[in-house]
Amino acid sequence: MKKILLVFYLFCISLISSAQSPWREGEMQVKVFAEQPEQQQLIKQLNINADFAGDFLRCYLTPQEYESLLASGIRCEVEIPDLNHWSASFGPLGVPTGYYTVAQLNEIADSLATHFPDICTLHTIGIASNFDVIYALKISDNSSVDENEPEILFDGGIHGDEIGASENMIRFARDLCLGYENDPYITDLVNNREIWIIYCLNPYGRSAMTRYNLAGVDINRDCGYMWNGEGNSTSAFSQPETKALRGMLTDNQFVIHCSYHSGIEFISFPWSYRASQTPDHAQHQYLASLYASTSGYANIPYQQGYSGMYPINGSTKDFGYGAVGAISWSVEISVSKQPPASQIVPIYLKNKPAMLAMCEYAGYGISGMVTDETTGEPVSANIFVNDFYPISTDPEVGDFHKFLVPGNYELKVIANGYEPHTLTNVVVSSQSSTFITIELQPATGQYARALVSSYIPNNNPNDEGFTPAALGPPDGVQYSIGRFGWAVFDMGTPVINGEGPDVIVHENDATPEGYTLFAGVTIDGPWRPMGTGIGTSSFDLSVTFLSEARFFKITDDGDGQSQANNAGFDLDAIEGIVRIPPVDSTGYISGFIYEYHNPTQVVEGATVYSGEYSTISDSDGFFLIRADTGNVQICAEHWSRWLYDCDSVYVNPGDTLNHNMFLYYVENVRKTDxxxxxxxxxxxxxxxxxxxxxxxxxxxxxxxxxxxxxxxxxxxxxxxxxxxxxxxxxxxxxxxxxxxxxxxxxxxxxxxxx
Ligand SMILES: [Zn+2]
Missing domain, CATH: 2.60.40.10 (Immunoglobulins)
Structure with missing residues (x-):
């Protein structure tokens, strides 16, 4: 029966695969010479899938899109007239001879985890749109344990037709494993860093030789930071590949995240969605410069994506920096998307020293440990350095790490359930790490801990778009969510439905604006409306019928101007009403009942009493009974056998106390009517x-x-x-x-x- 189901299932998958063309119908690859900003703007307005490739844009156009570009007078040159036909020419393996197939990549990854179990573990991070498993390799000493070490993420294969990226990733993983205890530099890095490698994020794309996943979505437009519906994406994090990457970025605390592409030689860092620089521009600039100079490229350019390449929304790098504070970028490793196989190793060898340098430099800047002052336990906290986007501690270890160029910095540590903590004059020197120990004092309060996703229709360059302003307690600094914009936040732990309001949304400025609040149990919703508010307002979870919710979405009501400073609702903070969990005034007592004079004999069917609660022992003599807390009396008796006993036990709230009972036989009592x-x-x-x-x-x-x-x-x-x-x-x-x-x-x- 199972076999038949499996065959049917595989048949269905093959139907899906064969029914779906890897590219859109009639899609072609076109060089578009859009030198003027207004021409680029037009391409953006037409929502055309495009990549910057030096002097031109490489666009992926349906015949209709192609016609509309021609009609606007932009010069176009068709490179591949029919991408579906072209991708089919690579045969069932999907890649040219000399390149690894997805199956071979998985075999190498598996063999590394098998042969180097102490330093290499293979992790399933998601199931792709074509049901292939998406894997990540973690390479570090004590690889199965989360240690106090800086983390670095490399990913490749997000665009399946940019086939050199996965080759780079798997070779780097292999060299780290083979170099351990042979090469002192690699040994040191493996011992003191946690290096994660997603070697093929979009296995369907690579097998089908397409940019997209099976659903025809560009994963590098599907990420949630200032998502804008590009690349056929229907909503933020709509695809399993994007969700897998999101999980990696939010579950770990990466100092540096490098995402590998091909089609030009370029390092492109945030922002890609807007022209203004990130607050961490100096850090991005420094490390990108280091990547370029330590790599084997003669002169690989590095620049902010928006200006250096082409404006895009929903990129991995904007999410990597905007949501989790990593130094995050794309590295374009070759002017060709499919360089000849003879170029695989030379291209990898150009990148390898720069990748090692990124691992090394992820350990410089500041690092530290945040713990609870009274318990010494690690704390899940946000670390704000100057006005940079915040980073997080590892909730399980308490450690944090951030690369910083040398200088004097101010740190502010904010954590739910603790007093904020500020440190001034933290000195960072070159090629070293300043270690800081922070003990937080417990306090009450629950506020938004992380941004999950955001959307401002057509962006708003006139507002700073500083999403971290909405994190932590109200502080008079706001994130304006944009006219008709929305934003989703993670409270860190669920807000519990209690009597009266459960959530307060704080608006910052004096002119109250309208919005709707939604609650979600999962990061992807579904979103249940909690009502509308104008200005600072309270909301009750009861209306959603949810007993708790960890994620909240705020949508703007659409009033006012869209392209103005502070457009849309001015969100200062989301506050969860902290409920003291009701003290359980009962506990449990469990144990076995034996005969006192024959303690190997259990007593089945004895009635056990404590206060108003009672139960009957089972065939093993076992009982479990609820009991009031404090010093209580528990009695057991088996009437027809003249066995009984009473004991006094002390029960703490929520306890399950183990207490066996030994029943006396009452010799001078005879059975009667x-x-x-x-x-x-x-x-x-x-x-x-x-x-x-x-x-x-x-x-x-x-x-x-x-x-x-x-x-x-x-x-x-x-x-x-x-x-x-x-x-x-x-x-x-x-x-x-x-x-x-x-x-x-x-x-x-x-x-x-x-
Ligand atoms: Zn790409």
């Missing part, structure tokens, strides 16, 4: 009425406690077979009453005295 006796009330405090149906007058009552000791019980016959017994002289506990009647019969009944 006890339902004829009724005692009211039972449990008793003071007086109880004992009635015996159709029986003679009570002569004597004794109580047997759990040690077998005998206590006399005073009583007052009422002349009708009933008696009022007085238990006020007895300590609380479980007793067996032995009632002797005038006619000589002896009856037994259990009673609980409070």
């Amino acid at each position: 006890y339902p004829a006796i009724s005692i009211y009330p039972n449990p008793v405090k003071g007086l109880a009425k004992i009635s015996i149906q159709g029986k003679a007058v009570i002569e004597k009552i004794i109580a047997l406690d759990n040690s077998g000791a005998v206590h006399n019980v005073p009583f007052y016959p009422d002349g009708s077979g009933s008696a009022i017994a007085d238990f006020s002289g007895h300590s609380a506990g479980f007793y067996i009453l032995e009632i002797s009647l005038k006619d000589g019969e002896i009856m037994h009944v259990k009673i609980v005295i409070q």
Whole structure:
């Protein structure tokens, strides 16, 4: 049955694959000579898929797009007239002879993890659009452990037709493994860095020789930082390949992220979506210059992507810097997208020394450890250095690392549940790392911890677009989300639905603006509306029917100007109302019940009582019973076998206390027809009425406690077979009453005295 299902499943996949052309229908590769900024702007407005390639744009055009470009008078030169036909010419393996196939790349990666298990582990980071697994190699000493070490990410193959990138990645991984304990420089880097390599992010694209994934989406336009629907992307992080990369970037704390492409020789760093420089321009400039000078390229240019190449939204580099604060860029390794196979190794050898240099320099600047002052536990914190985009600590280790050019810096550490902490005059010297230990004092508060994604229609160059302003507590600095814009934030931990409002959205400026707030349990929604607000407003999770939500999306109502400073809602902070989790006033007691005189014998079917709770032991003699907290009494009895016991135990809130019980056999108690006796009330405090149906007058009552000791019980016959017994002289506990009647019969009944 399973086999049939598998065959059917594979059949379905093959249908999907064969039904889908790797490129759009009739798509062609065209050199477009758009020298004038207004010509480039037109291409942007037509939402055409394009890459900068030196003196021209390399565009991917459907026949209609091609016609509209020609009609606008822009000079065009067709390079590949039919990309679907062209990609089919590479045969089923998808790549020219001399290049590795996806399967071969996976085999090499697997063999590295197998032969170098101490320093190389293979991780599944996602399932691609064609159901291929997307892998990442982690190369570091103690590779399976997260250590206090700077992390670096290299990825390749995001554009499947730029086939040199994956060759670069897998060779670098192999050289790191083979060089360990042979080459002192590599050994030192593997010992003191955590190097991650995604060698083929878009396996479908590489197998089908296409830029896109199976859904026809350009992954390098699908990322969420200032996403704008380019490259056939339908929403931010719409594709599994993009989600896999997002997971890598948010689950780790990369100092440097290098993404490999081909089609020109160029290093392009953020921003790609806007003309203005990032606050970390000096760091990007310094490291890109270092990459260029340590590489084997004679003169590889490096520049901000927007101006040096071509404006794009939704790139990996803008997300890598804008959302997680990594020094993030694209490296274009060859003027050809498919250089002849003889060029694979020479191109790799040009990049290898620069890649090693990036690993080395990821350890310079500042590093440190953020812990809780009282517990010493690591803290998940954001580190703001000057006005740069923040980086994060590793929540499991508490370490952080950031490359900085030499200078004096100010650090601000912000973490949910802690007082903010500021350090001034942190001195960073060349080619060294300044180590800082930070202990945070606990405080109350929960605020947005990270930006997930953002959208400002057509961008807004007149506003600074400083998304980190929305992180942390209200501070009078805002991120204006743009007219009709939206932004999604991660609170770090879920906001819990409680009585009254659960979330407060803080607007910064004096003119309140309108917006809608949505709540999501996952990073990708679905987004449940919590209502609209104007200015600072409170929201209640109850309206969403969610008990908790970790992610919040804010959309602007569309009022006002779009291309103005502070356009759209001015978000200062998102605050979650911190709920003190209700103190559980109960715990549990569990254990086994044995016979006291025969402790290897478990007692099945014993009734266990504690306060208002009761249960029955199972065939293993096991019981689990809820119990109030504090010093409580737990009793167990098996009536028909005359076994019982009571103990006192101390239960803490939420405890599951282990407590075995040993039941005594009460030798001087005999079984009798006890339902004829009724005692009211039972449990008793003071007086109880004992009635015996159709029986003679009570002569004597004794109580047997759990040690077998005998206590006399005073009583007052009422002349009708009933008696009022007085238990006020007895300590609380479980007793067996032995009632002797005038006619000589002896009856037994259990009673609980409070
Ligand atoms: Zn590319």
